[in-house]
Amino acid sequence: MAASKASKGRFAAFAPSLVNLRRLSQFLFLVLFFVILIRTTLVGEDDTEPWATFFFDIDPLILLSSLFASHAVLSGMLLALVTVALTLLLGRFFCGWVCPVGATFNLVSWARKAPVPKLIKTGVWNQWQKSKYLLLTALLVSSLAGLNLAGVFDPFSLFYRTMATSVYPAFQWGAEQLFAWIYYTDPGIGPVRLTLASEPIYGVLRDYVLSNQPLAYSGGVLIGIVFVFLVVMALFHFRFWCRYLCPLGALLGVFSKTGRMHLKLDGERCNECKMCVAYCPGACDPHLAGRWKKEECYLCLTCRDLCPSGAISFDAKIGNKTTQLIGPNKATGHSESKDGQNDG
Amino acid sequence: MHRSIDRRTFLEAAAAGTAAMGLTPFPLIGQSRADMAIATWTAPEEGAEAIAHEARRLTEEAINALGGMSRFVSRGDVVWVKPNIGWDRRPEQAANTNPDVVATVVRMCLEAGARTVKLSDNPCNDERRTFVRSGIKAAAEEAGADVFFLDRRKFRRMDTGGQNLRSWEIYVDYVECDKRINIPIVKHHSLTQMTLAIKNLMGIVGGNRSQLHQNLGPAMADVAKFVPSDLVVMDAVRVLTGNGPQGGSLRDVERRNMVAAGTDTVAMDAWGSTLFGYEPDQFTSTKAAVDIGLGTADFESLNPRRLDVS
Numbered sequence: 298m299a300a301s302k303a304s305k306g307r308f309a310a311f312a313p314s315l316v317n318l319r320r321l322s323q324f325l326f327l328v329l330f331f332v333i334l335i336r337t338t339l340v341g342e343d344d345t346e347p348w349a350t351f352f353f354d355i356d357p358l359i360l361l362s363s364l365f366a367s368h369a370v371l372s373g374m375l376l377a378l379v380t381v382a383l384t385l386l387l388g389r390f391f392c393g394w395v396c397p398v399g400a401t402f403n404l405v406s407w408a409r410k411a412p413v414p415k416l417i418k419t420g421v422w423n424q425w426q427k428s429k430y431l432l433l434t435a436l437l438v439s440s441l442a443g444l445n446l447a448g449v450f451d452p453f454s455l456f457y458r459t460m461a462t463s464v465y466p467a468f469q470w471g472a473e474q475l476f477a478w479i480y481y482t483d484p485g486i487g488p489v490r491l492t493l494a495s496e497p498i499y500g501v502l503r504d505y506v507l508s509n510q511p512l513a514y515s516g517g518v519l520i521g522i523v524f525v526f527l528v529v530m531a532l533f534h535f536r537f538w539c540r541y542l543c544p545l546g547a548l549l550g551v552f553s554k555t556g557r558m559h560l561k562l563d564g565e566r567c568n569e570c571k572m573c574v575a576y577c578p579g580a581c582d583p584h585l586a587g588r589w590k591k592e593e594c595y596l597c598l599t600c601r602d603l604c605p606s607g608a609i610s611f612d613a614k615i616g617n618k619t620t621q622l623i624g625p626n627k628a629t630g631h632s633e634s635k636d637g638q639n640d641g
Numbered sequence: 642m643h644r645s646i647d648r649r650t651f652l653e654a655a656a657a658g659t660a661a662m663g664l665t666p667f668p669l670i671g672q673s674r675a676d677m678a679i680a681t682w683t684a685p686e687e688g689a690e691a692i693a694h695e696a697r698r699l700t701e702e703a704i705n706a707l708g709g710m711s712r713f714v715s716r717g718d719v720v721w722v723k724p725n726i727g728w729d730r731r732p733e734q735a736a737n738t739n740p741d742v743v744a745t746v747v748r749m750c751l752e753a754g755a756r757t758v759k760l761s762d763n764p765c766n767d768e769r770r771t772f773v774r775s776g777i778k779a780a781a782e783e784a785g786a787d788v789f790f791l792d793r794r795k796f797r798r799m800d801t802g803g804q805n806l807r808s809w810e811i812y813v814d815y816v817e818c819d820k821r822i823n824i825p826i827v828k829h830h831s832l833t834q835m836t837l838a839i840k841n842l843m844g845i846v847g848g849n850r851s852q853l854h855q856n857l858g859p860a861m862a863d864v865a866k867f868v869p870s871d872l873v874v875m876d877a878v879r880v881l882t883g884n885g886p887q888g889g890s891l892r893d894v895e896r897r898n899m900v901a902a903g904t905d906t907v908a909m910d911a912w913g914s915t916l917f918g919y920e921p922d923q924f925t926s927t928k929a930a931v932d933i934g935l936g937t938a939d940f941e942s943l944n945p946r947r948l949d950v951s
Contacts, residue, residue: 338769340769477793509768
């Protein structure tokens with residue numbers, strides 16, 4: 298029962314829902330990341346597109362550490378103030394809706410196959426999640442002392458570095474080998490050759506995706522190993538990097554303290570099935586009424602979507618007034634509450 | 642070999658016929674057909690537009706002096722135009738062939754009825770840089786050329802039939818095209834003193850090219866014989882006199898305001914070497930090319946037509 302429930306929740310693709318809207322947003326930012334990555338190569342002139350630095354510009358960690366370390370910022374970095382403002386208002390929506398690194402680890406988590414009790418066990422908040430605040434503090438102190446380590450620990454730096462020096466060259470090598478092998482051997486039956494399909498594909502890759510130079514970077518393997526470690530860990534703990542290590546997530550967590558969005562758990566309806574905990578990427582304890590950890594919540598709305606009894610809603614506190622902004626997912630709640638009870 | 646004899650016979654007949662009809666734009670009667678022409682600009686001016694105009698006019702005049710592009714390119718031909726696009730340098734740095742010389746050749750090929758004019762090079766710097774910064778991609782595409790990056794998979798090891806370079810990776814499409822036009826720039830080379838037409842064929846050679854530098858001149862002479870050029874157009878509008886082949890400093894660039902065209906690759910290289918004060922057969926590539934019978938280093942024996950253009 299739990300499995301069917303879970304798969305419905307996770308793979309209910311294309312249905313118009315807030316969760317799918319969030320997935321679309323993540324997908325588009327992820328695509329944008331790769332478009333920028335591939336377009337930011339030296340194609341003729343010395344200039345790159347002004348939007349090549351987009352993800353760094355909206356990154357308040359870069360803004361802060363640069364300000365601390367060099368007492369100066371580039372004007373484009375001021376875009377990060379928009380991120381800060383929205384975080385002060387909403388909370389860590391950035392991690393759930395924008396960050397391409399988080400989206401990647403979300404994708405990794407899709408491949409995770411584990412029984413729900415185990416998911417629940419690794420899904421509750423634990424002390425180690427504070428370590429990212431330590432990393433953030435160390436990074437900012439070091440920046441104040443003149444050593445800016447954002448280039449090492451910032452999630453976009455990490456992701457760019459990994460993709461550019463490790464994943465992209467490996468993909469390039471693999472694609473070149475594959476298409477060269479097909480080109481030389483040309484398997485097929487009679488006039489129907491594999492090259493009829495492979496050559497147009499290779500043409501598109503060559504023109505728009507691959508570099509035309511063989512790529513290899515010293516350190517690419519080591520950088521790749523670090524990323525593989527994070528991917529493997531994400532198979533055991535949802536969004537391991539984001540929960541435990543990400544200094545940007547920690548910074549946004551600090552800013553999120555004033556966030557107006559609040560998770561509201563309806564104690565009457567809750568049957569304590571803990572589906573919300575099982576699939577919570579941030580381990581923000583949505584199942585504990587009154588002890589939900591705002592600074593760990595990515596506002597991904599998965600808990601609300603999965604709750605079989607429709608007990609979770611999101612409220613907005615404006616002044617003294619509380620308004621229900623995102624109501625419980627009644628559709629899921631009503632039709633499948635029995636399943637949920639069985640899970641509990 | 643057969644093809645060149647056939648063409649020669651045909652062209653002589655055609656030229657005679659044209660002359661008889663009195664349609665020739667220049668005096669052919671009583672003069673043997675030129676196989677080499679050297680066009681010199683008499684009133685050089687400063688400024689990019691003036692130099693571009695000069696390069697276009699010199700190229701036209703030099704090729705027309707040989708009988709026009711239709712002598713070399715027939716209707717329906719696939720022509721490969723091979724400039725030097727080796728370096729991440731701008732035209733004024735004279736490390737790559739002048740883009741207006743290249744574009745003029747492309748335009749003349751298409752006017753002569755070429756089906757396709759292919760244009761590419763296997764450069765030393767990143768081709769995404771060199772093709773743009775040299776100005777050649779933009780100029781040649783505007784003239785109608787098919788400018789593309791080489792497909793690494795199409796370098797195949799071939800038997801050159803030569804003594805110095807028995808076999809090497811050479812670009813298949815270059816070997817298989819109908820006509821080949823080599824457009825080098827005259828410039829200094831730290832290893833071989835100069836690089837001219839024969840060495841420009843490095844751009845259709847693949848494999849471990851640095852290994853070729855052990856015996857560069859003779860090896861490239863074998864390549865030049867294996868894939869002979871139908872026409873060589875040599876760009877000496879600006880020449881690079883030092884720190885070649887890459888150059889960079891404008892102090893090493895000198896304006897010579899010349900474009901030469903010819904059918905004999907060796908004679909063209911011999912002429913090019915005299916521009917820097919060397920003997921016509923001073924370089925190993927020229928000597929080796931003479932030894933294997935690719936052409937003559939005595940370019941004066943071809944009675945090159947010298948044109949003053951303005």
